[in-house]
Amino acid sequence: MTAIRIPNQRAVIDRRKLTAAIAEEVAATSAEKARPRVVELLREALANGRAELARRLQEKPSAGHECTHGHAFLMDQLIRVMHDHVVTHVYPAPNRSSGERLAIIAVGGYGRAEMAPHSDVDIGFVTPTKDTPWCEQVIEAMLYFLWDLSLKVGHSSRSLDDLIRMAKQDLTIRTALLEGRYLWGDQDVMEEASRRFWAEVVRGSEAQFVAEKLAERDARHKRMGDSRYVVEPNVKDGKGGLRDLQTLYWIGKYIHKVRNAAELVDVGLLTKSEYRAFRRAENFLLATRCHLHTITGRAEDRLTFDLQPQIAKAMHFADRTGKSAVERFMQFYFLQAKHVGHLTGVFLAQLDEQIASKRKARGLLAGFRAKPRNVRGYRVSGGRIAAPHDLWFQQDPVRLIEIFQIAEEDNLEVHPETMRMASRDAGLIKGKIRKDKRANDLFMKLLTGHNNPEVVLRWMNEAGVFGRFVPDFGKVNAQMQFDMYHHYTVDEHTIQAIGLLSRIEKGSLEQEHPLASEIIGTVSSRRVLYTATLLHDIAKGRGGDHSVLGAEVAMKLCPRLGLSAEETELVAWLVRHHLLMSATAFKRDLSDMKTIIDFVSQVQSLDRLRLLATLTIVDIRAVGPGIWNSWKGQLLSELFELSEERLRLGHKRRGRAERVAQRKAVVAELLGDKAYIIEALDDRFDDSYWIAEPEDVIAINLPHYYAAKEKQDKLSIHAEYYEARGATLVTVIGDDHPGLFYRIAGGIHLAGGNVIDARIHTTRVGKALDNFLVQDPLGRPFREEMQLDRLRVAIEDALGNKVELLPQLAKRPHPRARAETFEVRPRVFFDNMASERFTVIEVNAKDRPALLNRLARAMFEANLMVNSAHITHYGERAVDTFYVTDLLGGKLDTADRRKGVEQLLLEAASEQVEARQVEEVEDA
Template sequence: MSAPPLSNQRAIIDRRKLAQAIAELPGEGGESRDAVLALLREALKDGRAELSRRLVEHPAAGHAQCGGQSFLLDQIIRLIYDYAARQLAPAPDDKRACAISVVAAGGYGREEMAPHSDVDLTFIVERADDKRTVSLIEAVLYLLWDLGLTVGHSVRTVDEIVSMSKADGTILTSLLECRYLWGDEALYEASKQRFYAEVVDGTERQFVVEKLRERDARHKRMGDTRYVVEPNVKEGKGGLRDLQALYWIGKYIHRVRDAAELVDAGLFTKAEYRSFRRAEGFLLAVRCHLHDITGRAEDRLTFDLQKEVARRMRFADRRGKSSVERFMQYYFLQAKRVGSLTGVFLGQLEDQFAKKRARRGFFAGFNARPRTLRGYTVFAGKLAAPGDDWFRKDPVRLIEIFQIAEAEQLEIDPRTMRQADRDSGSINDEVRADPRANALFLDLLCGRNEPEMVLRWMNEAGVFGRFVPDFGRVNAQMQFNMYHHYTVDEHTIRAIGFLNAIEKGELAEEHPRATREIHKLQSRRTLFVATLLHDIAKGRGGDHSVLGAEVAERLCPRFGLSEEETALAAWMVRQHLLMSHTAFKRDLADPKTVEDFVAEVQTLERLRQLAILTSVDIRAVGPGTWNSWKGQLLGELYDLAHERLRLGHATSGRKERVAARKAAVREELGDKAGLMDELGELLTAPYWIAEPPDIAARNIVQYSVARELGEALSVHCEADEERGATLVTVIAADHPGIFMRIAGAIHLVGGNIIDARIHTTRTGFAIDNFLVQDPLGRPFGEDNQLERIERSIAEALASGRELVPKLAKRPLPRRGAGAFDVRPFVAFDNDASHRFTVIEVGARDRPALLNRLARALFEQHAMIRSAHVTHYGERAADTFYVTDLTGDKITDENRLANIREALIEAASDEMQAELEPA
């Protein structure tokens, strides 16, 4: 795909001037080599500086930038070749020199060179065993390497080009992109003629199938979605490689020399080609900025680079959206356009193959006779519009075709997708208000087959955003954080897919309650609509839950929901974070936690709906976000709330609850139940209410063994697969700061504390239970891992040494966290618990954070009774249940202000910088 003409080429490099300077250098043979290198090195440096200046001046001119980089290298290589042929490997006087043609291959052949792209060269030679040929090629390569260029090269005769292209698809594709650079042009033309005559002719269908197979495999490797929040500009879905694949196919079948010729080949309309060119130019510009910023061949648009590229490409902040979010939204819209163009291209190609051959199709399986379904044509499993004006005559059909596709489990013909994309603009307010259109949309959204896939097609065609403009506003919208893996629209569509999978029983093992309860809902369509709308107001500024509820109140009646269903859907959108925040940030053993949650939920129907929405919302954030620990917490909250809602207020008092829990622990202990008679009164009522029976039983046994052995310190680690974490129990003489030291010791060996409960026996011993995960969110299970945790805790408690300097040296939990501006905050809540002051601290996730916060509380004489840790990508949210030294809540405003100041200081980036070694 040739680059546009360059302006003022000599400002990049003046080959004639350089050639003259080289010719005037004294010496013969290799005597002038160093001087030539010095000239070329300076020319390369100046050329790159000029191109970098142009990139800053014209930050979106991707084609011009890549063309300039290619032009610069073209001239350098021509100068090197001429010098080497004349001085380093001259032709013998007594015989004709064997022909050599220097050819640019790969991205260089396409003139798509970013500042640090590899230089791919192919030397086409008349004879590979000719000494002068070998010497000349070696001389050229050594000069290029000495200039610091990364050069990939191959040396082939014309016969080898033919034979190797037939045997190796990678070589075939590379040669397909070759561009004559220098040397014997007749040899290049001869190789090109034989390549097409002996390799390409007759293998067109095979080539296309192979390229599409390669594309699908590459997409799978890169995450199989174009909406990952750290995309690979070159290899990712919707990236440059997808556009290149179209060019390869067009060149192979139609011999196009330039992407513009795809229009003449009938594969694109002029408007589609302009869209192709615009997307390609933007992606090329982004790639050039990545190379220019990093000084290397970097194609990943990582979080830390996104901000700088957005700044360079002059994206500005807008209300509700930062500059980087606006830049990334535009990026994803271009990636989406690449996907749409691919569908159009392949649809046209299929048509051409169908006309050219007696066979009816391009892909296998086109032997069925066409049939008619509600006015549409169904052929070989594909649903097609019967005419070019089908959607323009009745735009409601733009909704209908997708509903039929979902209900009948049919694909939509690519040409019909092209029509839908083209005609999506005919969806106006009248269509949006049409009861039939909304009924069709609701049927699709709540479909029982594959609503996720079909809604994604609808989104790709631009119909979804036109029919639901509020959804169009979050189309391709990225959330600039490390927690969300996908854009808002992709996250939403995935959540609907998980909802469908739960309903079909496909996720029963991971979501047993949701799988059971979804069939008890009074209105399943309310759940699907609430899932669609739960993030609909992101990027508007303000609380997206509150703003989203207002959108729900407006849209639900339009979709056909009743007044009662609308009220429920709006409540769900407003409170869609309530259950996760309660489960992950509050102490479920504290009765007030459940009381407050139930007071908001009020009905079993709301509880069921909210629990299922919470599950799919977390799951759709990205791979690994859902885990068994989150499932355990949500399940525990669900069961407690369900019991309270079903039976009303607690049927028994605190004394009865403690007795019931002791009885459950006695049963759990089995043949060791006698330990309860010895130790049951050792622990206070809050312990029995807080700890589950299985953990309490383990604590009792460990305490008994430690007492028998006369141990002043007992540390026990055990993987708990059900909770998805490792249970770490520490029994020691209680003293101020014990929690802080244990937390530091666990972090020091790479553990992340996700939950902690701190208890003191009537005899003054601490029994502290920690749930710990490894950096990937899994339990520690290997014996050596458990031993390291136990040893680290024992050393920390025995030695009393300062742990903070060691902890500060540990790497950040996740690469790229430093790209985000996370301002620490502290919130106090004296109403969330009857007995404790609840303190929530939000900060950038980093080594030793929990340890530093615990130290700050210790120094402020606040006693930690339980701690709950949640991670949202680069952010950590740590919740502490505390009292003062006398066991009372902390209510004095001055004390709270001092605690806030100490915690903010402990959580700040400045504190981290002071701790890190120089």
């Protein structure tokens, strides 16, 4: 490691001045009595140094190397001052023996001189032999000074023999020593430690070290989410983070004894341009980490939602049309992470080549090598495809598309040297190449490939070829959306969606996605489906409706890609309406025939329905882990089946009486020997109940209702795990009265549940039968008996006025504390055309505990009757939809009436009102 050079060092810390001040204090009294004052002087120097470095970071917010070197320099000087004070004043030993020698080594990140403001101080104390009493005293005194400064110290104290023995056994110790930097003390001891480390520990263990380091890296990636595009990345340990760059340096140093990253070029592991990319990425990531530490005042490496806007501001990112400052900052972050991924790939592959060339074949097959074959002019050997020479792509830039298409078709990897060439020559793709018919045919073959288009498109993206060939895709490269719903950047989400489509088509996801697996083979055009998946989010970040803008992109791009006018129109329609099916399934009442009529009027054909359903499924699934669940799958399947029936039969669909009779027959079959209950309760339930509820729910409801009627129970509450929807079905049977809905919702919230769907029924004799689908805040069902009991008791207490709902609900913590980072302005929409009988009210608001209870209470106060409620969550945003009438069963026809309801709902959804209620509860 080269010496740390810091501009205007004495402004950070003046070691001579500090040493003189300490000596003066000791001279005035004694070392022991002066100790408090010495600590004070050291603490003051540390605080002043940090303040100066923070000021410099503010002036140069992207100077990561300068900031981390500055903090390492500050710590170096303080440790040197401490050492000299201890050996001069505290434990002076003028005639030390050969064993009374001590070297201080900076290890780990501190050894590299990459120290963020609140990083651990990792140091090693090395002695020639077992610790002598004097060495132990000096080490202990220094550690106490470091602890007195409130520093987190990682330290070890070992003799030379112990150091070498333990380094052989432990990968962590070996890595720390690899970056060991002489700090202070006896330099001869340090040089002996270094000599023995390279001779006794490193020699002969290179291959083992590389294998262990890569295994360690893979385990770390898996722990951190295994994608460099997660929207709350760990700057240090996440995929594409600092640790990945450090791993390259460690391996290069272990194999080739490089002293710094620049020498990785000299040993052939990186090119000069790759080294520059290495330094740029490292500088930016270090700067980001320094800002994280400075803002939080602690060693924080997670780039969480609440910190992202602050760091974007600190690093001088500004808003632009369609993109906020934080989205621009995070896009730049992910571009750097992408560069790190590319560097890691070419580095490790190059290293593999170097190691392979040194190995000597043994035995009968010595000297045998598989003969490379030729595929369309490319060399293929060992499962890798390579360009035959350095000018290959420059002679014909269409080959930049061709090589990836061949790799997908023949299940090949692209050789690292060829990936380097592709990355270098990607800029050759200009207008003429984009319009080239051969290039576009090759791209479409790759996009719709039958092997693994996801992986190859990701390689193509990381080489920079994808964004050059499809510039609109390049615009969403590394782009994030600042919300808690989308887990990946837009490009990564799109590539994952294409991968899911390919896996569904191959039949490997039949269990998870039975509907898509069944219909994907019946669509009119694979090209349309894959192209629509590629383009569905292509216009995000431009300002305006990305569906409308994306359809415009599709109309221009599809003809270039070779799609016919009919195919182009179909792709544009799918992109324009790619959110239609999910919005209808999750936010509308599927038992209301008007919902199906309106949906079908937009879809218009069975082919469009199949294409849209498949696109919708892969789009939702590719949003991130935990977003897809069986409830969403069930709703989409239900909408598909109802729409398919109407499209097939048209207006000759089954009549209301026919549908009710058919459902009763299915329920009778499900009830078996209890089928008599249907006839016994025939005078209680009207046709709307039989049409609204699924047959299996009715088969659960009727026995409960019959038993309550026989026992003359005034209140009957049932809760059971409902596997078909991946939720808990809660049924409440009792006397109908105003406010029943909001009280039940409040009880469910008190028990820790979230209502995801609700249907409210009143029988002909004035009894209420209300069905709620409930999950916990993480989208899981309640299924343990203790959880189910808690639900029943909480609802009973809420209905019996045994608890004060408002104070209890106000005190409940938010399950997603980071949601406070986001601003969601409450909005209310009315639709009198979506249903023949009901006014549909949609409320958009920030998701938080008991939101449904507050909205339901507001509707009770507005004298509205709720027939059904449908609740959807998009990260921090909730969309609650209600089918309502007034007390006389009519729609909300007048503007004044709607205005009054809107005011009540906006107040209920307002965070300011909620905050005031919480304060009132706390004051009480």
